[in-house]
Amino acid sequence: MSLQTCVGATMQCSFGVAPSTLAVLPTNKVLVGGQPAATIMDHAPFVNIPPFGMCNSVSNPTVAAATAAALGVLTPMPCVPVTPAPWLTGAPTVLIGNTPALNNTSKLMCTWGGVIQTLSPGQATTQVP
Template sequence: MGQQVCSGAVLKCSFGLAPGVLNVLPLSQVMTAMPDASIMDNKPMVNVMPFGMCTSLANPLVAAATAAALGVLVPMPCIPLTTAPWVPGSPTVLVGGMPALNNASKLMCMAGGVIEICVPGQVTVAVP
């Protein structure tokens, strides 16, 4: 069984150079230690904070800087490009009418990165 994810969870992107943080607004009014997350807490710069520098060549900023450096990879500041919800989420537990976010869920960035949850933000509530 996975852990329920809440605000303050530590995230990792496969192309990011630093960890990021999940920020959950208390709109659903469901809380463990902090407001609990659903699969729809995927908004860039609102819920998903930057991961330091980005190294994905699918990121237009990285591609332009790398081309200017004659092909030498140049990391640029991360701006998450997340549009789809977290997958898979918890099939039986709802937060604000949407499936709850558990620590096995992943989020895809349009720049090619896979965002995963390293630390769920709390360890007392388990969800399937």
């Protein structure tokens, strides 16, 4: 079962060293668990996707340069996410403003080769007996 993702969702990049928290602007005026709901278009670096601490990807030019300067020893550098494309695939049957909603199984690709995924969707469902 997938859950709708909203503000406060915890994310992790496969090349990042720390988790980060999704930020969603309330422009769509749709709430999930009292928080603004996310769509696949919430992929803007720093606006929606904060850094993940340090980056370990040698595809990242700053990591490659620092690693070369350290004679080939992998040298992580500060994460600067580059996410030009929307999240994949979202929830095609749940639309928010004609855009698929973001769910906890969606993935976001970083230009430096990282795969960003949701660890916690930012909401929880409670079952009442």
